[in-house]
Amino acid sequence: MGELTFFLGLQVQQKKDGIFISQDKYVDEILKKFGFIEAKTVSTPIENQKPLLKDEDGEEVNVHMYRSMIGSLMYLTSSRPDIMFAVCACARYQVNPKVSHLYAIKRIFRYLKGQPKLAIWYLKDSSFDLVAYTDSDYARASLDRKSTTGGCQFLGCRLISWQCKKQTVVANSTKSEYVAASSCCGQVLWIQNQLLDYGYNFMHTKIFIDNNSTICIIKNPVFHSKTKHIEIRHHFIRDCNEKKLIQMVKIHTDKNITDLLTKAFDVSRFQYLIASIGMLNF
Template structure:
């Protein structure tokens, strides 16, 4: 069996279409492989096993459902390209991968230790939370300035850390809003994140084997969390069984005039992500058994999603959120 017949390639965000793949590797995917360019997934029409190759520049991760086929993939790739087999993965792009029976733990302990050492926080006292929720960070033109390059470097390091640390994602999202002309209050808040990370050095993401896992989402909004532009921050996470694998925290582009509107925008953002994730899962051969449920803690947003009709309260929400709007009804009530 040739590589064209069973190769399933899932590329990273730096390689989202076949035109962006290395020419030699792209030539292997021309025939016998179904391509989904929107997700960067290349899948063969084979159902009895799955092979996944994750590509980042010149680094490859090979995994799948059959050990023999994985070895066959590696041997054939090594016959076509000059490469080395480093064995079972334990470290990839700054992420430590600890494998044991039935579970995998992803963490960035080494990378985090280097960050703490770089900013001289390796001996600091830890705190229990990454940020003080009672403190609202704003642009302060009259306050004391700090080294802009140092602040950007710190926030940039923290951004990559959110790959395996969703618990600091919201805090890093807020800090990233002040990369231009940061003030002392912003630097103090960034240092608090480092102090929190110092006490949670071993934290990471745990993945357990779950053969009957369903895709479930959670969405929320802080409702006018940014007092200067009156915009809210939306957040969501998705789980397969007990495994959290997708998360996001981002300021909404629209100014919400009510809690229901802010929550509804967060829900539609999560619904868009759910559609994309379902396509990815289908391309990988894991067809979701049931509609994806998105959990929201706002009754008004749920009511609007359940019955998306125009009325005095909702017509402005639909008009402003038209660019985002995908009714969550299909996910909440089983019509997807």
């Protein structure tokens, strides 16, 4: 059948030292579809100084066009984690979008116009250890003060999975980080089970987190009495830690690359995070 170049909407470009996974043809299609071929470019997909608000007094826009733009971008997040947080933030306003929300969506397209060939790079010669990063953006949602959960999983330096989701309840700082860690742990267990089919047994997988309180609650039973307000479904992470399926490791906040999926940043920090997760222009 020849060399693999296209699979389930993803473009595969094979090099001697690795593989690029991208959707640059799809980027060109949606830029043409929504009229952004001649648009001015921006360096980040979302503004870090102006959070999105409900804007009840703002001018309404075409709901069908807004939802169509959101749907097109959601499909693109399967290979572009750099826009995932911005797309998820804009997707929360699909019921009654305003001009300010449409402007935020257009900014994502302008960013894509400047970075159409950004792709995930899978290096051939690197370690093959399963590691994960987790983080929570505490109470940053402007509508209801809920936190955003983020997580990403790597095989060596290869990004294989990532998540971004607004939590379902309002939580204090420690609880939001605990819920994020639990969510990341669930994804790690799923990956472990998948890799068992290929003969790889990953135990004691490291999960990096920048919150000491969460690590203490997971490891030390003395603190369990302080977590009665947290839903039971999140506590399986303690059992996973006791069985040595995972290992919680403290990391400095500046080196937690999951920030890319939970917050908006300036250009320098944003570019650092993109490079850290293994995205390059091909």
